[in-house]
Amino acid sequence: MAADLSHLKDxxxxxxxxAVMTTxxxxxxxxxxxxxxxxxxxxxxxxxLDAGIPQSQILALTFTNKAAREMETRxxxxxGRKLQNLTIATFHAFGVKILRQDIERLGWRTxxxxxxxxDRNALIKETGRELQFTADALDVYKIGxxxxxxxxxxxxxxxxxxxxxxxxxxxxxxxRLYNAVDFDDLITLPIRLFREHPDVLARYKDRYRxxxxxxxxxxSHQQYELMRALAxxxxxxxxxxxxxxxSWRGADYQNIINFEHDFPGMKEIRLEQNYxxxxxxxxxxNGVISHNTNRKDKTLWSGNGGGKPIEIxxxxxxxxxxxxxxxxxxxxxxxxxxxxxxxxxxxxxxxxSRPLEEQFLQxxxxxxxxxxxxxxxxxxxxxxxxxxxxxxxxxxxxNLLRIIxxxxxxxxxxxxxxxxxxxxxxxxxxxxxxxxxxxxDESESGISESTRDDLRSFVTFIExxxxxxxxxxxxxxxxxxxxxxxxxxxxIAENPKSExxxxxxxxxxxxxxxxxxxxxxxPDTKDANLYAYLNRITLLSRxxxxxxxxxxxxxxxxxxxxxxxxxxVVFIAGAEEGIVPHARAVEEGGNAAVEEERRLFYVAxxxxxxxxxxxxxxxxxxxxxxIACEGSRFLDEIPASLVAYHxxxxxxxxxxxxxxxxAMRKSFTKPIVPGFGRKG
DNA sequence: GTGTTTACTTTTTTT
DNA sequence: AAGTAAACAC
Numbered sequence: 001m002a003a004d005l006s007h008l009k010d011x012x013x014x015x016x017x018x019a020v021m022t023t024x025x026x027x028x029x030x031x032x033x034x035x036x037x038x039x040x041x042x043x044x045x046x047x048x049l050d051a052g053i054p055q056s057q058i059l060a061l062t063f064t065n066k067a068a069r070e071m072e073t074r075x076x077x078x079x080g081r082k083l084q085n086l087t088i089a090t091f092h093a094f095g096v097k098i099l100r101q102d103i104e105r106l107g108w109r110t111x112x113x114x115x116x117x118x119d120r121n122a123l124i125k126e127t128g129r130e131l132q133f134t135a136d137a138l139d140v141y142k143i144g145x146x147x148x149x150x151x152x153x154x155x156x157x158x159x160x161x162x163x164x165x166x167x168x169x170x171x172x173x174x175x176r177l178y179n180a181v182d183f184d185d186l187i188t189l190p191i192r193l194f195r196e197h198p199d200v201l202a203r204y205k206d207r208y209r210x211x212x213x214x215x216x217x218x219x220s221h222q223q224y225e226l227m228r229a230l231a232x233x234x235x236x237x238x239x240x241x242x243x244x245x246x247s248w249r250g251a252d253y254q255n256i257i258n259f260e261h262d263f264p265g266m267k268e269i270r271l272e273q274n275y276x277x278x279x280x281x282x283x284x285x286n287g288v289i290s291h292n293t294n295r296k297d298k299t300l301w302s303g304n305g306g307g308k309p310i311e312i313x314x315x316x317x318x319x320x321x322x323x324x325x326x327x328x329x330x331x332x333x334x335x336x337x338x339x340x341x342x343x344x345x346x347x348x349x350x351x352x353s354r355p356l357e358e359q360f361l362q363x364x365x366x367x368x369x370x371x372x373x374x375x376x377x378x379x380x381x382x383x384x385x386x387x388x389x390x391x392x393x394x395x396x397x398x399n400l401l402r403i404i405x406x407x408x409x410x411x412x413x414x415x416x417x418x419x420x421x422x423x424x425x426x427x428x429x430x431x432x433x434x435x436x437x438x439x440x441d442e443s444e445s446g447i448s449e450s451t452r453d454d455l456r457s458f459v460t461f462i463e464x465x466x467x468x469x470x471x472x473x474x475x476x477x478x479x480x481x482x483x484x485x486x487x488x489x490x491x492i493a494e495n496p497k498s499e500x501x502x503x504x505x506x507x508x509x510x511x512x513x514x515x516x517x518x519x520x521x522x523p524d525t526k527d528a529n530l531y532a533y534l535n536r537i538t539l540l541s542r543x544x545x546x547x548x549x550x551x552x553x554x555x556x557x558x559x560x561x562x563x564x565x566x567x568x569v570v571f572i573a574g575a576e577e578g579i580v581p582h583a584r585a586v587e588e589g590g591n592a593a594v595e596e597e598r599r600l601f602y603v604a605x606x607x608x609x610x611x612x613x614x615x616x617x618x619x620x621x622x623x624x625x626x627i628a629c630e631g632s633r634f635l636d637e638i639p640a641s642l643v644a645y646h647x648x649x650x651x652x653x654x655x656x657x658x659x660x661x662x663a664m665r666k667s668f669t670k671p672i673v674p675g676f677g678r679k680g
Numbered sequence: 681g682t683g684t685t686t687a688c689t690t691t692t693t694t695t
Numbered sequence: 696a697a698g699t700a701a702a703c704a705c
Contacts, residue, residue, distance in 0.1 A: 092695045
């Protein structure tokens with residue numbers, strides 16, 4: 001089916017239409033929540049293709065893989081074309097693409113490893129130990145953040161941080177030696193590449209004539225630099241300062257101001273009509289966000305009619321909260337004939353998901369938790385991936401150390417220390433030290449012959465698996481590897497108390513292998529080799545794996561993960577002081593941080609189309625003990641006329657809890673609070 | 681030299 | 696509850 005865009009004018013409002021038709025020159029689209037942003041972007045691309053602009057000239061940058069994928073499918077649907085040459089990617093994925101092509105010019109080899117936070121911290125720890133840092137001074141978590149700030153120019157060295165300068169140098173050298181780059185490098189190295197090698201930049205500028213950046217309010221200075229380096233005149237950026245929620249990762253919505261300066265003649269288009277939410281929900285959102293001082297003034301309006309009041313409930317604890325949510329979902333499903341995937345539960349932190357997931361399992365309600373502790377952060381997954389990384393890049397010390405004795409193969413602490421010394425004196429990666437030690441005539445290394453045998457078989461094992469680098473059947477080979485190292489036995493041994501846990505972990509490994517299989521058999525996968533797989537994998541999160549699986553399931557996610565999405569019925573769980581706004585944000589960042597938390601809450605509210613429930617527990621379990629909680633300050637910022645409160649349950653013992661539950665069940669056929677269920 | 685036990689802290693949000 | 700580091704046992 002060919003594109004039929006002749007009715008564009010009827011399908012879009014005047015501002016949207018203008019945004020779609022303005023393909024030449026710089027434009028800034030300020031798109032309020034629910035104002036049809038995705039629609040505008042996809043129509044805009046479709047229109048450009050329709051106007052004869054080749055796919056290869058268009059580059060669209062997003063923040064999440066999910067957004068990129070969604071954009072691609074929508075354009076595909078709209079145009080009915082195959083999109084082989086259209087580039088829609090996240091900033092980081094695009095960075096990888098650039099580096100895969102030309103990183104050799106910067107001194108790395110093309111089979112470089114990408115280090116995530118865990119890997120980065122491991123490398124910092126390792127380097128710190130070599131430099132004799134005391135355990136006290138070596139808070140790798142904090143140092144990792146510091147290094148990221150330094151690398152991206154967010155911070156300079158200060159008297160306080162100066163003691164880590166040498167460590168930073170060591171860290172950087174480590175990356176170079178192990179042929180690895182970290183997440184920040186995925187943006188900063190392309191910038192450097194473009195600066196130092198104008199011919200490379202020219203190639204990209206020549207190719208990409210039309211640039212588009214989504215969620216522009218969340219671009220960092222580095223990402224903005226990258227964009228600016230590539231941009232000619234035809235740049236469209238789309239954003240909303242009220243939805244800027246990534247400042248802790250370097251996002252700065254001042255880039256919107258910078259854009260006005262750097263691209264003179266820029267056209268600004270504002271999308272202020274909300275098509276998503278009821279007037280009630282929108283009024284609540286506006287009421288909250290209006291408390292922020294530092295923002296572009298906006299008047300979002302909705303033509304969608306009143307809607308139901310926003311329901312606020314204060315359950316006794318998180319179990320009661322989870323029960324309230326599942327009960328509500330059940331009855332709304334029945335009453336309004338909704339499907340499970342119409343519901344979304346939003347949380348501030350990942351840890352909030354546990355009691356909810358338990359309740360869902362118990363009640364047999366299917367759910368998907370997107371994001372969360374990323375699938376790829378799981379130990380069992382990282383173990384297997386580490387094997388693959390070492391196979392792809394022997395010099396990757398961080399991953400080598402991870403697997404060299406996992407499962408146990410008799411290579412213990414002292415051996416590793418010895419190898420480290422050898423590596424340090426020769427100034428080579430561990431792998432080379434190992435090969436040197438095992439091929440030496442006598443055991444001058446101080447490593448026993450039997451241990452050297454263990455090392456030899458390890459090296460042989462890795463070498464034998466290099467067949468993965470080419471040819472077909474990657475998943476099959478990985479499965480064989482997992483069997484050969486007897487990973488399941490290891491999991492059982494490591495989880496002596498719970499075979500269930502071991503089994504669960506093994507299932508995760510299984511689903512990793514399955515996803516490899518689908519990936520390599522997907523016709524859209526261009527080169528199904530190990531390198532391509534590894535480059536891709538580090539940038540993915542859980543929900544990028546099981547595509548299509550989320551149909552018919554209740555959605556659970558953090559507010560951050562929900563950006564850009566919408567659901568008919570939304571629950572915001574844990575709307576308590578200390579959670580939103582998060583205690584850490586309040587104590588560390590002062591007012592600016594509270595404003596960001598408020599934006600976060602605003603994003604949460606504006607995900608809802610028809611119905612919004614907010615719950616705040618009176619007590620919550622934290623660490624060991626139970627603490628008393630207060631409702632979030634943001635709750636008071638919702639105009640009272642829009643809210644219906646649930647009657648709080650009085651008792652906590654089991655019997656009373658049953659009664660409350662029974663009352664709650666009834667409450668959906670007959671409101672226990674006057675006004676609930678009626679139009680406000 | 682290696683593997684197991686025990687004491688101890690802890691990380692908000694994600695590419 | 697889970698991951699880490701140091702102490703302890705083999």
